[in-house]
Amino acid sequence: SSDLSNVFQMSLLQPLWDSLRLHYKDYLRSPLFPVILTVSSYFILCVPYVVCDLMGDKWHWVQQFKIQPRGRPTYSTMLHCAGVTLWNHLFLVFPASVAQWAWRPPVDLPEVAPTLPEFVTGVIGNLLLFDFQYYIWHLLHHRIRWLYVTFHAIHHKYSAPFALATQCLGGWELLTVGFWTTLNPIVLKSHLLTTWAFMVVHVYVSIEDHCGYDFPWSLSRIVPFGMYGGPSMHDVHHQKPTSNFAPHFGHWDRVFGTHAEFCFVNPSKDTK
Numbered sequence: 001s002s003d004l005s006n007v008f009q010m011s012l013l014q015p016l017w018d019s020l021r022l023h024y025k026d027y028l029r030s031p032l033f034p035v036i037l038t039v040s041s042y043f044i045l046c047v048p049y050v051v052c053d054l055m056g057d058k059w060h061w062v063q064q065f066k067i068q069p070r071g072r073p074t075y076s077t078m079l080h081c082a083g084v085t086l087w088n089h090l091f092l093v094f095p096a097s098v099a100q101w102a103w104r105p106p107v108d109l110p111e112v113a114p115t116l117p118e119f120v121t122g123v124i125g126n127l128l129l130f131d132f133q134y135y136i137w138h139l140l141h142h143r144i145r146w147l148y149v150t151f152h153a154i155h156h157k158y159s160a161p162f163a164l165a166t167q168c169l170g171g172w173e174l175l176t177v178g179f180w181t182t183l184n185p186i187v188l189k190s191h192l193l194t195t196w197a198f199m200v201v202h203v204y205v206s207i208e209d210h211c212g213y214d215f216p217w218s219l220s221r222i223v224p225f226g227m228y229g230g231p232s233m234h235d236v237h238h239q240k241p242t243s244n245f246a247p248h249f250g251h252w253d254r255v256f257g258t259h260a261e262f263c264f265v266n267p268s269k270d271t272k
């Protein structure tokens, strides 16, 4: 019976974790791995939305879900945003990650995988903590004019968001976001597998927030009771940047009275 209880105690994720450790140990231990993971998942997860934008009216079924039907991005706005993202990563995020080598030795991979409940609560816990931190940061960068103009205005260049606008960010904002997504899993003592999953999920939900489409499978439609904001809520923030400061969930905007329901303010303009 002790064998049987061992089987039940062993995580469902153990086989996945074992094969990752066995085959990719050296890559996974590199301090650059989280950067490469997040940048590559960013561009890969943007692809479906970019294709929807490029196909435009040829895909009627898709365009019925476009939040601002006349706010489709042009080639040049998409290229501009992809360029900003690459520039930031080459000249800020990459050097910052190399510098980490100096004070943080390569991590050791633990033998035991997280249990499934640990994994799921870890990812959600990291998202909730980030949601709170970014809410405060975001509110301050809208309420204090100097902070807005200096650091956050670049992200509001487009009032009709699209996937590649997600990381159209100033260097200070990207470094702050990167700092929290690196530090939070350490503070919450998350397993490395949980940490990496959180990073990819965080990239996905950030892209979904900005994709410009409210698909039936958007998280805000799957998560009940308006607990999750999602694309339509963040679209309001880009149309009318006085509300909806939380990046993912709905509770902080409700608590602090900055929540606004979706309304159609400016369907025609794409750029300033």
Ligand SMILES: [Zn+2]
Pocket (backbone or CB within 6 Å): 138, 142, 152, 155, 156, 237, 241
């Ligand atoms: Zn903003």
Ligand SMILES: [Zn+2]
Pocket (backbone or CB within 6 Å): 155, 161, 210, 234, 238
């Ligand atoms: Zn945004």
